[in-house]
Amino acid sequence: MRLPKPKKIIAPRYVAGLSLFKRKMIKIKLSANESALGPSPKAIKEYNSVSKSVKRYPDTNGTSLKKVIANKFKIDKNRIILGSGSDQIFELVCNAFIKKNDEVIVPKYSFIIYRIYSKINGAKIIFAKEKNFTILVKDILSKVTRKTKVVFLANPNNPTGTYISKKELLYLRKNLRSDILLVVDDAYFEYLKEKDYSSGLKLFSRHKNVLVTRTFSKIYGLAGLRIGWGYSSKEIINTLKLIKPPFNVSRPALFAASASIKDVGWLKKEVNHIRKWNKILYKKFKEMKIATNETKTNFLLLNFDRVNISSRKVFQKLGDAGILVRAMNVYGIKNSLRITIGKSKENKKLISTLGKILNV
Ligand SMILES: Cc1ncc(COP(=O)(O)O)c(C=O)c1O
Structure with a gap:
Protein backbone atom coordinates (compact mmCIF):
# COMPACT_ATOMS: atom_id res chain seq x y z
CA MET A 1 0.00 0.00 0.00
CA SER A 40 3.30 28.50 44.25
CA PRO A 41 0.56 26.98 46.44
CA LYS A 42 -1.65 29.81 45.14
CA ALA A 43 -1.18 28.54 41.57
CA ILE A 44 -2.11 25.01 42.64
CA LYS A 45 -5.25 26.31 44.36
CA GLU A 46 -6.26 28.18 41.20
CA TYR A 47 -5.50 25.11 39.08
CA ASN A 48 -7.72 22.93 41.26
CA SER A 49 -10.51 25.43 41.12
CA VAL A 50 -10.35 25.75 37.29
CA SER A 51 -10.41 21.98 36.97
CA LYS A 52 -14.15 22.19 37.67
CA SER A 53 -14.75 24.06 34.43
CA VAL A 54 -12.53 22.38 31.88
CA LYS A 55 -15.46 21.77 29.56
CA ARG A 56 -15.09 25.44 28.55
CA TYR A 57 -12.60 26.60 25.95
CA PRO A 58 -9.99 29.04 27.23
CA ASP A 59 -10.00 32.72 26.26
CA THR A 60 -8.10 32.52 22.98
CA ASN A 61 -6.48 35.93 23.62
CA GLY A 62 -5.61 35.27 27.26
CA THR A 63 -6.75 38.84 28.00
CA SER A 64 -6.79 38.55 31.75
CA LEU A 65 -3.31 37.02 32.02
CA LYS A 66 -1.92 39.60 29.60
CA LYS A 67 -3.22 42.34 31.90
CA VAL A 68 -1.53 40.73 34.90
CA ILE A 69 1.75 40.43 32.98
CA ALA A 70 1.52 44.00 31.66
CA ASN A 71 0.90 45.38 35.17
CA LYS A 72 3.68 43.39 36.70
CA PHE A 73 6.35 44.36 34.15
CA LYS A 74 4.95 47.80 33.19
CA ILE A 75 4.60 46.90 29.53
CA ASP A 76 1.91 47.18 26.84
CA LYS A 77 -0.59 44.30 26.99
CA ASN A 78 -1.23 44.60 23.26
CA ARG A 79 2.35 43.69 22.48
CA ILE A 80 2.27 40.36 24.35
CA ILE A 81 1.69 37.00 22.67
CA LEU A 82 1.01 33.87 24.72
CA GLY A 83 2.31 30.46 23.75
CA SER A 84 2.01 26.86 24.78
CA GLY A 85 5.41 27.20 26.39
CA SER A 86 7.94 29.69 25.06
CA ASP A 87 8.83 26.87 22.65
CA GLN A 88 5.72 27.76 20.72
CA ILE A 89 6.83 31.38 20.43
CA PHE A 90 10.10 30.20 18.82
CA GLU A 91 8.06 28.02 16.50
CA LEU A 92 5.81 30.94 15.51
CA VAL A 93 8.84 33.16 14.88
CA CYS A 94 10.41 30.56 12.62
CA ASN A 95 7.17 29.81 10.79
CA ALA A 96 6.47 33.49 10.23
CA PHE A 97 9.92 34.81 9.36
CA ILE A 98 12.13 32.06 7.99
CA LYS A 99 12.10 30.82 4.44
CA LYS A 100 14.32 28.30 2.71
CA ASN A 101 18.03 29.22 2.64
CA ASP A 102 17.74 32.04 5.16
CA GLU A 103 20.47 31.99 7.76
CA VAL A 104 19.91 31.80 11.48
CA ILE A 105 22.74 32.52 13.91
CA VAL A 106 22.86 30.78 17.28
CA PRO A 107 25.65 30.59 19.86
CA LYS A 108 27.63 27.36 19.59
CA TYR A 109 26.12 25.91 22.75
CA SER A 110 22.55 27.11 22.81
CA PHE A 111 19.06 25.78 23.40
CA ILE A 112 18.39 23.17 20.74
CA ILE A 113 14.78 24.20 20.06
CA TYR A 114 15.93 27.31 18.12
CA ARG A 115 17.70 25.00 15.67
CA ILE A 116 14.83 22.55 15.37
CA TYR A 117 12.22 25.07 14.23
CA SER A 118 14.68 27.00 12.09
CA LYS A 119 15.71 23.83 10.25
CA ILE A 120 12.10 22.69 9.81
CA ASN A 121 11.61 25.97 7.92
CA GLY A 122 14.64 25.35 5.70
CA ALA A 123 17.13 27.68 7.37
CA LYS A 124 20.86 27.20 7.40
CA ILE A 125 22.17 27.24 10.97
CA ILE A 126 25.29 29.29 11.58
CA PHE A 127 27.08 28.73 14.88
CA ALA A 128 28.85 31.61 16.60
CA LYS A 129 31.86 30.83 18.78
CA GLU A 130 31.82 31.01 22.55
CA LYS A 131 34.68 31.71 24.94
CA ASN A 132 34.75 29.80 28.23
CA PHE A 133 31.21 28.70 27.43
CA THR A 134 30.12 32.34 27.20
CA ILE A 135 28.49 33.96 24.15
CA LEU A 136 30.83 36.09 22.05
CA VAL A 137 28.85 38.98 20.62
CA LYS A 138 31.64 39.98 18.25
CA ASP A 139 31.63 36.49 16.75
CA ILE A 140 27.86 36.64 16.20
CA LEU A 141 28.36 39.93 14.35
CA SER A 142 31.18 38.48 12.27
CA LYS A 143 28.86 35.68 11.08
CA VAL A 144 26.21 38.01 9.64
CA THR A 145 25.63 37.85 5.88
CA ARG A 146 22.94 39.29 3.66
CA LYS A 147 21.02 36.05 4.19
CA THR A 148 20.89 36.38 7.99
CA LYS A 149 17.29 36.57 9.17
CA VAL A 150 17.20 35.79 12.89
CA VAL A 151 19.67 35.66 15.79
CA PHE A 152 18.55 33.57 18.76
CA LEU A 153 20.18 33.66 22.16
CA ALA A 154 19.27 32.96 25.77
CA ASN A 155 20.67 35.17 28.49
CA PRO A 156 21.59 33.52 30.80
CA ASN A 157 22.32 30.75 28.40
CA ASN A 158 21.24 27.12 28.55
CA PRO A 159 23.08 24.68 28.78
CA THR A 160 26.14 26.67 29.89
CA GLY A 161 24.58 28.80 32.66
CA THR A 162 26.70 31.82 31.73
CA TYR A 163 25.45 35.31 30.83
CA ILE A 164 26.55 38.34 28.87
CA SER A 165 26.34 41.90 30.18
CA LYS A 166 23.70 44.43 29.24
CA LYS A 167 26.43 46.45 27.51
CA GLU A 168 27.24 43.52 25.22
CA LEU A 169 23.60 42.83 24.40
CA LEU A 170 23.00 46.47 23.51
CA TYR A 171 26.17 46.45 21.42
CA LEU A 172 24.84 43.42 19.54
CA ARG A 173 21.52 45.03 18.67
CA LYS A 174 23.17 48.29 17.71
CA ASN A 175 25.52 46.57 15.30
CA LEU A 176 23.09 44.09 13.77
CA ARG A 177 21.32 45.11 10.57
CA SER A 178 17.89 46.46 11.49
CA ASP A 179 16.06 43.84 9.41
CA ILE A 180 17.58 40.97 11.41
CA LEU A 181 15.27 39.86 14.19
CA LEU A 182 17.05 39.45 17.53
CA VAL A 183 15.30 36.94 19.79
CA VAL A 184 16.36 37.23 23.43
CA ASP A 185 15.21 34.33 25.55
CA ASP A 186 14.78 35.40 29.19
CA ALA A 187 13.91 31.88 30.44
CA TYR A 188 16.17 32.09 33.53
CA PHE A 189 16.49 35.84 34.09
CA GLU A 190 14.82 35.76 37.53
CA TYR A 191 17.80 33.99 39.08
CA LEU A 192 20.29 36.76 38.21
CA LYS A 193 20.85 39.77 40.42
CA GLU A 194 24.24 40.83 39.05
CA LYS A 195 24.77 44.55 38.46
CA ASP A 196 26.03 44.23 34.90
CA TYR A 197 23.08 42.05 33.88
CA SER A 198 19.71 43.16 32.51
CA SER A 199 16.89 41.02 31.21
CA GLY A 200 16.01 41.24 27.54
CA LEU A 201 12.63 42.71 28.43
CA LYS A 202 14.17 45.54 30.44
CA LEU A 203 16.69 46.37 27.73
CA PHE A 204 14.58 46.05 24.63
CA SER A 205 10.96 46.81 25.45
CA ARG A 206 11.16 49.86 23.16
CA HIS A 207 12.97 48.16 20.30
CA LYS A 208 10.91 47.24 17.25
CA ASN A 209 13.17 44.47 16.01
CA VAL A 210 13.75 42.46 19.18
CA LEU A 211 11.46 39.74 20.45
CA VAL A 212 11.83 38.76 24.09
CA THR A 213 10.52 35.46 25.42
CA ARG A 214 9.59 34.47 28.95
CA THR A 215 8.36 31.20 30.41
CA PHE A 216 6.32 29.89 33.31
CA SER A 217 8.17 26.55 33.08
CA LYS A 218 11.24 27.42 35.09
CA ILE A 219 11.08 29.57 38.22
CA TYR A 220 7.28 29.44 38.33
CA GLY A 221 7.25 25.65 38.33
CA LEU A 222 4.51 25.23 35.72
CA ALA A 223 6.42 23.29 33.03
CA GLY A 224 3.72 20.64 32.81
CA LEU A 225 1.05 23.22 31.98
CA ARG A 226 3.00 24.58 28.96
CA ILE A 227 2.79 28.33 29.08
CA GLY A 228 5.15 31.11 28.03
CA TRP A 229 4.97 34.47 26.31
CA GLY A 230 6.70 36.81 23.92
CA TYR A 231 7.00 40.61 23.78
CA SER A 232 7.87 42.73 20.80
CA SER A 233 6.70 45.58 18.60
CA LYS A 234 3.09 45.64 17.41
CA GLU A 235 4.31 44.81 13.91
CA ILE A 236 6.09 41.63 14.97
CA ILE A 237 3.42 40.50 17.42
CA ASN A 238 0.66 41.07 14.87
CA THR A 239 2.57 38.92 12.39
CA LEU A 240 2.88 36.11 14.92
CA LYS A 241 -0.81 36.44 15.79
CA LEU A 242 -1.68 35.67 12.15
CA ILE A 243 -0.42 32.12 12.61
CA LYS A 244 -1.01 31.54 16.33
CA PRO A 245 -3.31 28.54 16.74
CA PRO A 246 -6.57 29.48 18.45
CA PHE A 247 -6.92 28.33 22.08
CA ASN A 248 -3.20 27.48 22.20
CA VAL A 249 -2.99 28.00 25.97
CA SER A 250 -5.27 25.95 28.20
CA ARG A 251 -7.59 27.42 30.85
CA PRO A 252 -5.71 25.82 33.77
CA ALA A 253 -2.44 27.24 32.42
CA LEU A 254 -3.86 30.76 32.06
CA PHE A 255 -5.28 30.82 35.58
CA ALA A 256 -2.37 29.13 37.34
CA ALA A 257 0.08 31.48 35.59
CA SER A 258 -1.90 34.53 36.75
CA ALA A 259 -1.87 33.33 40.35
CA SER A 260 1.80 32.43 40.32
CA ILE A 261 2.98 35.73 38.91
CA LYS A 262 1.28 37.52 41.80
CA ASP A 263 2.99 35.37 44.43
CA VAL A 264 6.21 37.38 44.75
C1 LIG B 1 16.77 28.66 27.31
C2 LIG B 1 15.43 28.02 27.34
N1 LIG B 1 14.41 28.62 26.72
C3 LIG B 1 13.19 28.08 26.70
C4 LIG B 1 12.94 26.87 27.32
C5 LIG B 1 11.61 26.20 27.15
O1 LIG B 1 10.64 26.77 27.85
P1 LIG B 1 9.12 26.35 27.68
O2 LIG B 1 8.88 25.27 28.63
O3 LIG B 1 8.47 27.65 28.04
O4 LIG B 1 8.82 25.97 26.29
C6 LIG B 1 13.95 26.20 27.97
C7 LIG B 1 13.71 24.89 28.58
O5 LIG B 1 14.55 24.09 28.84
C8 LIG B 1 15.23 26.80 27.99
O6 LIG B 1 16.25 26.19 28.60
Whole structure:
Protein backbone atom coordinates (compact mmCIF):
# COMPACT_ATOMS: atom_id res chain seq x y z
CA MET A 1 0.00 0.00 0.00
CA ARG A 2 1.32 3.43 -0.86
CA LEU A 3 1.10 5.85 2.06
CA PRO A 4 0.76 9.63 1.91
CA LYS A 5 4.20 11.11 1.43
CA PRO A 6 5.26 13.76 3.93
CA LYS A 7 7.46 16.75 3.06
CA LYS A 8 11.17 16.19 3.50
CA ILE A 9 11.98 17.27 7.04
CA ILE A 10 15.58 17.73 8.09
CA ALA A 11 15.90 18.81 11.71
CA PRO A 12 17.64 17.68 14.87
CA ARG A 13 15.37 15.74 17.22
CA TYR A 14 14.69 16.76 20.76
CA VAL A 15 15.41 13.79 23.00
CA ALA A 16 13.80 14.11 26.42
CA GLY A 17 16.08 12.82 29.19
CA LEU A 18 13.45 10.65 30.81
CA SER A 19 12.97 8.61 27.66
CA LEU A 20 16.44 7.08 28.24
CA PHE A 21 15.48 5.28 31.46
CA LYS A 22 12.47 3.43 32.71
CA ARG A 23 10.27 6.10 34.28
CA LYS A 24 9.80 4.09 37.47
CA MET A 25 13.53 3.87 38.11
CA ILE A 26 13.99 7.61 38.30
CA LYS A 27 13.30 9.01 41.75
CA ILE A 28 15.13 12.31 41.41
CA LYS A 29 14.85 14.31 38.20
CA LEU A 30 17.55 16.94 37.76
CA SER A 31 17.52 17.05 33.98
CA ALA A 32 15.20 19.79 32.71
CA ASN A 33 15.94 22.90 34.80
CA GLU A 34 12.51 22.80 36.36
CA SER A 35 11.98 24.74 39.58
CA ALA A 36 13.27 23.10 42.77
CA LEU A 37 10.38 24.08 45.01
CA GLY A 38 7.63 23.64 42.42
CA PRO A 39 4.67 25.95 41.80
CA SER A 40 3.30 28.50 44.25
CA PRO A 41 0.56 26.98 46.44
CA LYS A 42 -1.65 29.81 45.14
CA ALA A 43 -1.18 28.54 41.57
CA ILE A 44 -2.11 25.01 42.64
CA LYS A 45 -5.25 26.31 44.36
CA GLU A 46 -6.26 28.18 41.20
CA TYR A 47 -5.50 25.11 39.08
CA ASN A 48 -7.72 22.93 41.26
CA SER A 49 -10.51 25.43 41.12
CA VAL A 50 -10.35 25.75 37.29
CA SER A 51 -10.41 21.98 36.97
CA LYS A 52 -14.15 22.19 37.67
CA SER A 53 -14.75 24.06 34.43
CA VAL A 54 -12.53 22.38 31.88
CA LYS A 55 -15.46 21.77 29.56
CA ARG A 56 -15.09 25.44 28.55
CA TYR A 57 -12.60 26.60 25.95
CA PRO A 58 -9.99 29.04 27.23
CA ASP A 59 -10.00 32.72 26.26
CA THR A 60 -8.10 32.52 22.98
CA ASN A 61 -6.48 35.93 23.62
CA GLY A 62 -5.61 35.27 27.26
CA THR A 63 -6.75 38.84 28.00
CA SER A 64 -6.79 38.55 31.75
CA LEU A 65 -3.31 37.02 32.02
CA LYS A 66 -1.92 39.60 29.60
CA LYS A 67 -3.22 42.34 31.90
CA VAL A 68 -1.53 40.73 34.90
CA ILE A 69 1.75 40.43 32.98
CA ALA A 70 1.52 44.00 31.66
CA ASN A 71 0.90 45.38 35.17
CA LYS A 72 3.68 43.39 36.70
CA PHE A 73 6.35 44.36 34.15
CA LYS A 74 4.95 47.80 33.19
CA ILE A 75 4.60 46.90 29.53
CA ASP A 76 1.91 47.18 26.84
CA LYS A 77 -0.59 44.30 26.99
CA ASN A 78 -1.23 44.60 23.26
CA ARG A 79 2.35 43.69 22.48
CA ILE A 80 2.27 40.36 24.35
CA ILE A 81 1.69 37.00 22.67
CA LEU A 82 1.01 33.87 24.72
CA GLY A 83 2.31 30.46 23.75
CA SER A 84 2.01 26.86 24.78
CA GLY A 85 5.41 27.20 26.39
CA SER A 86 7.94 29.69 25.06
CA ASP A 87 8.83 26.87 22.65
CA GLN A 88 5.72 27.76 20.72
CA ILE A 89 6.83 31.38 20.43
CA PHE A 90 10.10 30.20 18.82
CA GLU A 91 8.06 28.02 16.50
CA LEU A 92 5.81 30.94 15.51
CA VAL A 93 8.84 33.16 14.88
CA CYS A 94 10.41 30.56 12.62
CA ASN A 95 7.17 29.81 10.79
CA ALA A 96 6.47 33.49 10.23
CA PHE A 97 9.92 34.81 9.36
CA ILE A 98 12.13 32.06 7.99
CA LYS A 99 12.10 30.82 4.44
CA LYS A 100 14.32 28.30 2.71
CA ASN A 101 18.03 29.22 2.64
CA ASP A 102 17.74 32.04 5.16
CA GLU A 103 20.47 31.99 7.76
CA VAL A 104 19.91 31.80 11.48
CA ILE A 105 22.74 32.52 13.91
CA VAL A 106 22.86 30.78 17.28
CA PRO A 107 25.65 30.59 19.86
CA LYS A 108 27.63 27.36 19.59
CA TYR A 109 26.12 25.91 22.75
CA SER A 110 22.55 27.11 22.81
CA PHE A 111 19.06 25.78 23.40
CA ILE A 112 18.39 23.17 20.74
CA ILE A 113 14.78 24.20 20.06
CA TYR A 114 15.93 27.31 18.12
CA ARG A 115 17.70 25.00 15.67
CA ILE A 116 14.83 22.55 15.37
CA TYR A 117 12.22 25.07 14.23
CA SER A 118 14.68 27.00 12.09
CA LYS A 119 15.71 23.83 10.25
CA ILE A 120 12.10 22.69 9.81
CA ASN A 121 11.61 25.97 7.92
CA GLY A 122 14.64 25.35 5.70
CA ALA A 123 17.13 27.68 7.37
CA LYS A 124 20.86 27.20 7.40
CA ILE A 125 22.17 27.24 10.97
CA ILE A 126 25.29 29.29 11.58
CA PHE A 127 27.08 28.73 14.88
CA ALA A 128 28.85 31.61 16.60
CA LYS A 129 31.86 30.83 18.78
CA GLU A 130 31.82 31.01 22.55
CA LYS A 131 34.68 31.71 24.94
CA ASN A 132 34.75 29.80 28.23
CA PHE A 133 31.21 28.70 27.43
CA THR A 134 30.12 32.34 27.20
CA ILE A 135 28.49 33.96 24.15
CA LEU A 136 30.83 36.09 22.05
CA VAL A 137 28.85 38.98 20.62
CA LYS A 138 31.64 39.98 18.25
CA ASP A 139 31.63 36.49 16.75
CA ILE A 140 27.86 36.64 16.20
CA LEU A 141 28.36 39.93 14.35
CA SER A 142 31.18 38.48 12.27
CA LYS A 143 28.86 35.68 11.08
CA VAL A 144 26.21 38.01 9.64
CA THR A 145 25.63 37.85 5.88
CA ARG A 146 22.94 39.29 3.66
CA LYS A 147 21.02 36.05 4.19
CA THR A 148 20.89 36.38 7.99
CA LYS A 149 17.29 36.57 9.17
CA VAL A 150 17.20 35.79 12.89
CA VAL A 151 19.67 35.66 15.79
CA PHE A 152 18.55 33.57 18.76
CA LEU A 153 20.18 33.66 22.16
CA ALA A 154 19.27 32.96 25.77
CA ASN A 155 20.67 35.17 28.49
CA PRO A 156 21.59 33.52 30.80
CA ASN A 157 22.32 30.75 28.40
CA ASN A 158 21.24 27.12 28.55
CA PRO A 159 23.08 24.68 28.78
CA THR A 160 26.14 26.67 29.89
CA GLY A 161 24.58 28.80 32.66
CA THR A 162 26.70 31.82 31.73
CA TYR A 163 25.45 35.31 30.83
CA ILE A 164 26.55 38.34 28.87
CA SER A 165 26.34 41.90 30.18
CA LYS A 166 23.70 44.43 29.24
CA LYS A 167 26.43 46.45 27.51
CA GLU A 168 27.24 43.52 25.22
CA LEU A 169 23.60 42.83 24.40
CA LEU A 170 23.00 46.47 23.51
CA TYR A 171 26.17 46.45 21.42
CA LEU A 172 24.84 43.42 19.54
CA ARG A 173 21.52 45.03 18.67
CA LYS A 174 23.17 48.29 17.71
CA ASN A 175 25.52 46.57 15.30
CA LEU A 176 23.09 44.09 13.77
CA ARG A 177 21.32 45.11 10.57
CA SER A 178 17.89 46.46 11.49
CA ASP A 179 16.06 43.84 9.41
CA ILE A 180 17.58 40.97 11.41
CA LEU A 181 15.27 39.86 14.19
CA LEU A 182 17.05 39.45 17.53
CA VAL A 183 15.30 36.94 19.79
CA VAL A 184 16.36 37.23 23.43
CA ASP A 185 15.21 34.33 25.55
CA ASP A 186 14.78 35.40 29.19
CA ALA A 187 13.91 31.88 30.44
CA TYR A 188 16.17 32.09 33.53
CA PHE A 189 16.49 35.84 34.09
CA GLU A 190 14.82 35.76 37.53
CA TYR A 191 17.80 33.99 39.08
CA LEU A 192 20.29 36.76 38.21
CA LYS A 193 20.85 39.77 40.42
CA GLU A 194 24.24 40.83 39.05
CA LYS A 195 24.77 44.55 38.46
CA ASP A 196 26.03 44.23 34.90
CA TYR A 197 23.08 42.05 33.88
CA SER A 198 19.71 43.16 32.51
CA SER A 199 16.89 41.02 31.21
CA GLY A 200 16.01 41.24 27.54
CA LEU A 201 12.63 42.71 28.43
CA LYS A 202 14.17 45.54 30.44
CA LEU A 203 16.69 46.37 27.73
CA PHE A 204 14.58 46.05 24.63
CA SER A 205 10.96 46.81 25.45
CA ARG A 206 11.16 49.86 23.16
CA HIS A 207 12.97 48.16 20.30
CA LYS A 208 10.91 47.24 17.25
CA ASN A 209 13.17 44.47 16.01
CA VAL A 210 13.75 42.46 19.18
CA LEU A 211 11.46 39.74 20.45
CA VAL A 212 11.83 38.76 24.09
CA THR A 213 10.52 35.46 25.42
CA ARG A 214 9.59 34.47 28.95
CA THR A 215 8.36 31.20 30.41
CA PHE A 216 6.32 29.89 33.31
CA SER A 217 8.17 26.55 33.08
CA LYS A 218 11.24 27.42 35.09
CA ILE A 219 11.08 29.57 38.22
CA TYR A 220 7.28 29.44 38.33
CA GLY A 221 7.25 25.65 38.33
CA LEU A 222 4.51 25.23 35.72
CA ALA A 223 6.42 23.29 33.03
CA GLY A 224 3.72 20.64 32.81
CA LEU A 225 1.05 23.22 31.98
CA ARG A 226 3.00 24.58 28.96
CA ILE A 227 2.79 28.33 29.08
CA GLY A 228 5.15 31.11 28.03
CA TRP A 229 4.97 34.47 26.31
CA GLY A 230 6.70 36.81 23.92
CA TYR A 231 7.00 40.61 23.78
CA SER A 232 7.87 42.73 20.80
CA SER A 233 6.70 45.58 18.60
CA LYS A 234 3.09 45.64 17.41
CA GLU A 235 4.31 44.81 13.91
CA ILE A 236 6.09 41.63 14.97
CA ILE A 237 3.42 40.50 17.42
CA ASN A 238 0.66 41.07 14.87
CA THR A 239 2.57 38.92 12.39
CA LEU A 240 2.88 36.11 14.92
CA LYS A 241 -0.81 36.44 15.79
CA LEU A 242 -1.68 35.67 12.15
CA ILE A 243 -0.42 32.12 12.61
CA LYS A 244 -1.01 31.54 16.33
CA PRO A 245 -3.31 28.54 16.74
CA PRO A 246 -6.57 29.48 18.45
CA PHE A 247 -6.92 28.33 22.08
CA ASN A 248 -3.20 27.48 22.20
CA VAL A 249 -2.99 28.00 25.97
CA SER A 250 -5.27 25.95 28.20
CA ARG A 251 -7.59 27.42 30.85
CA PRO A 252 -5.71 25.82 33.77
CA ALA A 253 -2.44 27.24 32.42
CA LEU A 254 -3.86 30.76 32.06
CA PHE A 255 -5.28 30.82 35.58
CA ALA A 256 -2.37 29.13 37.34
CA ALA A 257 0.08 31.48 35.59
CA SER A 258 -1.90 34.53 36.75
CA ALA A 259 -1.87 33.33 40.35
CA SER A 260 1.80 32.43 40.32
CA ILE A 261 2.98 35.73 38.91
CA LYS A 262 1.28 37.52 41.80
CA ASP A 263 2.99 35.37 44.43
CA VAL A 264 6.21 37.38 44.75
CA GLY A 265 7.12 35.76 48.08
CA TRP A 266 7.22 32.30 46.55
CA LEU A 267 9.55 33.46 43.82
CA LYS A 268 11.97 34.93 46.37
CA LYS A 269 12.01 31.64 48.22
CA GLU A 270 13.01 29.78 45.07
CA VAL A 271 15.71 32.33 44.17
CA ASN A 272 17.22 32.15 47.67
CA HIS A 273 17.17 28.36 47.62
CA ILE A 274 18.93 28.27 44.24
CA ARG A 275 21.57 30.83 45.13
CA LYS A 276 22.35 29.00 48.36
CA TRP A 277 22.64 25.61 46.67
CA ASN A 278 24.50 26.97 43.70
CA LYS A 279 27.34 28.00 46.03
CA ILE A 280 27.31 24.70 47.96
CA LEU A 281 27.29 22.57 44.83
CA TYR A 282 30.01 24.63 43.15
CA LYS A 283 32.25 24.05 46.18
CA LYS A 284 31.44 20.33 46.41
CA PHE A 285 32.07 19.75 42.71
CA LYS A 286 35.38 21.58 42.97
CA GLU A 287 36.40 19.33 45.85
CA MET A 288 35.54 16.34 43.65
CA LYS A 289 37.66 17.79 40.81
CA ILE A 290 34.59 18.16 38.62
CA ALA A 291 35.06 21.38 36.65
CA THR A 292 32.15 23.79 36.44
CA ASN A 293 31.44 27.42 35.69
CA GLU A 294 30.41 29.65 38.55
CA THR A 295 26.81 30.42 37.63
CA LYS A 296 23.76 31.87 39.31
CA THR A 297 21.17 29.90 37.38
CA ASN A 298 19.32 26.82 38.62
CA PHE A 299 21.64 24.47 36.74
CA LEU A 300 25.35 23.75 36.39
CA LEU A 301 27.40 22.37 33.55
CA LEU A 302 29.89 19.77 34.80
CA ASN A 303 33.02 18.56 33.05
CA PHE A 304 34.65 15.24 33.97
CA ASP A 305 38.06 15.58 32.28
CA ARG A 306 39.93 15.76 35.59
CA VAL A 307 38.33 12.67 37.15
CA ASN A 308 39.02 9.13 36.07
CA ILE A 309 35.53 8.25 34.87
CA SER A 310 33.71 9.54 31.79
CA SER A 311 30.54 11.64 31.86
CA ARG A 312 28.77 8.83 29.99
CA LYS A 313 29.49 6.38 32.81
CA VAL A 314 28.56 8.91 35.48
CA PHE A 315 25.27 9.54 33.66
CA GLN A 316 24.50 5.83 33.59
CA LYS A 317 25.50 5.24 37.21
CA LEU A 318 23.47 8.20 38.43
CA GLY A 319 20.52 6.85 36.43
CA ASP A 320 20.96 3.42 37.97
CA ALA A 321 20.84 5.12 41.37
CA GLY A 322 17.55 6.79 40.37
CA ILE A 323 18.97 10.25 39.57
CA LEU A 324 18.38 11.65 36.10
CA VAL A 325 20.68 14.41 34.82
CA ARG A 326 21.18 15.79 31.31
CA ALA A 327 23.69 14.29 28.88
CA MET A 328 25.43 16.92 26.76
CA ASN A 329 26.34 14.96 23.62
CA VAL A 330 23.38 16.42 21.74
CA TYR A 331 24.89 19.85 22.40
CA GLY A 332 28.34 18.68 21.33
CA ILE A 333 29.87 19.45 24.73
CA LYS A 334 32.40 16.74 25.42
CA ASN A 335 32.60 14.67 28.60
CA SER A 336 30.01 16.82 30.35
CA LEU A 337 26.65 16.67 32.11
CA ARG A 338 24.19 19.36 33.11
CA ILE A 339 22.52 19.11 36.48
CA THR A 340 19.51 21.05 37.69
CA ILE A 341 19.52 22.21 41.30
CA GLY A 342 16.77 20.34 43.12
CA LYS A 343 15.30 20.28 46.62
CA SER A 344 17.84 20.17 49.48
CA LYS A 345 17.29 16.46 50.01
CA GLU A 346 17.78 15.76 46.30
CA ASN A 347 20.98 17.81 46.14
CA LYS A 348 22.40 16.01 49.16
CA LYS A 349 21.61 12.67 47.54
CA LEU A 350 23.28 13.82 44.31
CA ILE A 351 26.44 14.81 46.17
CA SER A 352 26.65 11.56 48.15
CA THR A 353 25.95 9.42 45.07
CA LEU A 354 28.55 11.27 42.99
CA GLY A 355 31.02 10.84 45.85
CA LYS A 356 30.46 7.08 45.73
CA ILE A 357 30.74 6.95 41.94
CA LEU A 358 33.99 8.91 41.93
CA ASN A 359 35.34 7.20 45.02
CA VAL A 360 36.02 10.42 46.91
C1 LIG B 1 16.77 28.66 27.31
C2 LIG B 1 15.43 28.02 27.34
N1 LIG B 1 14.41 28.62 26.72
C3 LIG B 1 13.19 28.08 26.70
C4 LIG B 1 12.94 26.87 27.32
C5 LIG B 1 11.61 26.20 27.15
O1 LIG B 1 10.64 26.77 27.85
P1 LIG B 1 9.12 26.35 27.68
O2 LIG B 1 8.88 25.27 28.63
O3 LIG B 1 8.47 27.65 28.04
O4 LIG B 1 8.82 25.97 26.29
C6 LIG B 1 13.95 26.20 27.97
C7 LIG B 1 13.71 24.89 28.58
O5 LIG B 1 14.55 24.09 28.84
C8 LIG B 1 15.23 26.80 27.99
O6 LIG B 1 16.25 26.19 28.60
